[in-house]
Amino acid sequence: MQRSVRLKSFELVARDIDDVDVKLLHALSISVRWPHRPKDWELLRRAGRGIVAVDGIGRVFGSAMWFPHGNDFATIGLVITTPRTQAQGGGRWLMDLVLKECGDRSLTLNATHAAYPLYVSLGFTAEATVYLRQGEVLQTLPVPNLDGELKALSSDRLKEIAALDTRAFGTNRERLLALLSEDASIYTLSRSGEIVGYSMCREFGGGFVIGPIVARDELDAIHLTAVHLKNLIGRFVRVDSREKDGAFAEFLQKSGLDIAESVTTMSKGRRFLNREHNEPWVYGLASHAFS
Ligand SMILES: CC(C)(COP(=O)(O)OP(=O)(O)OC[C@H]1O[C@@H](n2cnc3c(N)ncnc32)[C@H](O)[C@@H]1OP(=O)(O)O)[C@@H](O)C(=O)NCCC(=O)NCCS
Known part of the structure; x- marks a missing residue:
């Protein structure tokens, strides 16, 4: 036989x-x-x-x-x-x-190393690297002094952050934010009565993901992340960010979130990432699939 x-x-x-x-x-x-x-x-x-x-x-x-x-x-x-x-x-x-x-439609995606050649052959071009940072949140968080006011936002008040998010993301994604907010905790950062940033945190996989994190600068992004992290000491948390170096990346590292892998943001059609000085920016992604 x-x-x-x-x-x-x-x-x-x-x-x-x-x-x-x-x-x-x-x-x-x-x-x-x-x-x-x-x-x-x-x-x-x-x-x-x-x-x-x-x-x-x-x-x-x-x-x-x-x-x-x-x-x-x-x-x-x-x-x-x-x-x-x-x-x-x-x-x-x-x-x-x-x-x-x-x-x-214009398209964007975050390519793993395995999928990158496939997307190149389909006409996608690379725009940036996304670093997946994750780990158990450390006891002591290196949070600088706060300039502004952090407040919880209920999911029925998403309208207050919609315009800011559209400026950062480049496209109105209110429907997606509404879905994410169903099970998320949301915080805003305000200065002189104006919302200058927001962040969401929700359960995902074996832990939590903080994202979107939308802020005008790294310091604001740190506060909008720390406000969630302080309730998650010892828990497994992930942040997907295009920041490799700088204050925000350093803060994540010192909080216990190490780079686990990276993916490449690619687009087809119009360019996806258009960062402008002093404009809001997505410091933390909602997820790889949602960019
Ligand atoms: C990425 C993934 C979806 C590709 O699926 P697949 O069924 O292997 O893809 P295909 O067989 O259609 O191959 C597509 C192209 O990928 C490349 N490719 C696939 N397998 C490869 C291998 N083992 N080595 C080198 N290149 C390879 C080739 O360029 C191929 O192009 P070709 O059609 O000209 O030969 C699959 O590997 C996967 O699920 N990986 C794990 C999850 C993941 O990373 N998903 C991508 C998220 S962005």
């Missing part, structure tokens, strides 16, 4: 991501060691649209999602194929389907 066998290859079909059990999506992200909980997938599905690659008996082997903001812009994320099926054309096929759905 021979000791090896060549199994028949199988066919994958594209299905709407809303049509599969969230447990299958959870298993998919676990297969590539991503921390998403079923609850995180539920939020992603409510925030955007997506496609899954399913075999003849309903098993999920891949996914790709997109998150529209109006008719001319979207972010892309959750592009995954299971390790067993990688490097066989599945990732490109899923991306082709998603790009078709996105139409002529």
